[in-house]
Amino acid sequence: MHWLFSSERPMPSSRKPHVIRCSLPSDLTAYHELVQQVLDKLQELGWKKENIFGVHMALEESISNAIRHGNHEDPAKQVHFHSELAENCFYAQVCDEGTGYDPGVVPDCCLPENLEIPGGRGLALIRAFMTTVTHSDEGRCVTMEKQLE
Amino acid sequence: MAKYRHIEVNESAHVSVVRFLDQKIIDPDAIQELGYELFELVEKDNRKKLVLNFSEVEFLSSAALGKLITFEKKTKRLEADLILTNIAPEIFQVFAITNLDKLFQIKDSEADALAVL
Numbered sequence: 001m002h003w004l005f006s007s008e009r010p011m012p013s014s015r016k017p018h019v020i021r022c023s024l025p026s027d028l029t030a031y032h033e034l035v036q037q038v039l040d041k042l043q044e045l046g047w048k049k050e051n052i053f054g055v056h057m058a059l060e061e062s063i064s065n066a067i068r069h070g071n072h073e074d075p076a077k078q079v080h081f082h083s084e085l086a087e088n089c090f091y092a093q094v095c096d097e098g099t100g101y102d103p104g105v106v107p108d109c110c111l112p113e114n115l116e117i118p119g120g121r122g123l124a125l126i127r128a129f130m131t132t133v134t135h136s137d138e139g140r141c142v143t144m145e146k147q148l149e
Numbered sequence: 150m151a152k153y154r155h156i157e158v159n160e161s162a163h164v165s166v167v168r169f170l171d172q173k174i175i176d177p178d179a180i181q182e183l184g185y186e187l188f189e190l191v192e193k194d195n196r197k198k199l200v201l202n203f204s205e206v207e208f209l210s211s212a213a214l215g216k217l218i219t220f221e222k223k224t225k226r227l228e229a230d231l232i233l234t235n236i237a238p239e240i241f242q243v244f245a246i247t248n249l250d251k252l253f254q255i256k257d258s259e260a261d262a263l264a265v266l
Contacts, residue, residue, distance in 0.1 A: 028177045029177070032175070061211055110246075115218075115248055118219050121214055122211045128246040
């Protein structure tokens with residue numbers, strides 16, 4: 001895993017954000033250390049438990065989606081992660097090296113007719129816990145932001 | 150006697166009370182094993198009344214939700230009763246966001262579940 005820490009992106013905070021950049025292998029067991037590092041930093045920045053839970057969910061679902069559905073767990077492909085953390089804002093971008101997809105065609109997991117389908121809930125959870133979620137590069141990248149009041 | 154890695158099963162008045170042992174249900178292999186352990190309760194052991202107690206669970210992924218949905222379908226097919234209990238507010242929010250609070254029967258406590266089973 002390659003790590004880079006620096007301060008780059010302007011954040012709505014009095015202090016410079018904590019920046020984490022890294023590339024992850026397409027392995028569903030290889031990103032938990034990274035996620036824990038983000039959660040620990042948010043706790044250090046004074047984030048409440050319920051807000052950290054939402055970030056945890058968004059990271060878990062976006063990174064596992066990139067590995068499973070984007071890269072199809074291909075060891076030759078990586079997931080690229082960039083995050084900026086501050087007292088009142090969480091930002092993250094997760095990009096895979098897959099063929100892309102149209103997030104608009106993912107079935108709505110919350111419709112009554114889809115309730116018994118085991119998959120397809122990750123995107124709904126990311127959208128629910130984040131303030132904004134955008135997709136780019138033909139679905140290979142998801143950018144998430146959570147602003148605290 | 151069956152040995153489980155991810156659940157603990159106790160019998161209470163003909164009801165099987167199942168407690169999760171993992172605080173975080175994320176790891177794909179663990180979720181797969183958890184599924185086998187849950188499925189065995191109804192498919193092999195033929196248990197007909199089950200309570201799933203979430204008191205130890207602090208986090209679960211959508212992959213874990215998928216396994217629970219498959220388990221719910223199996224219980225329904227085998228005409229077993231299933232009630233989820235002791236779900237922390239953050240975890241309940243996950244069920245509510247995905248409308249799974251409408252698929253599963255959910256009670257506050259084991260006692261509430263045992264009262265209706």
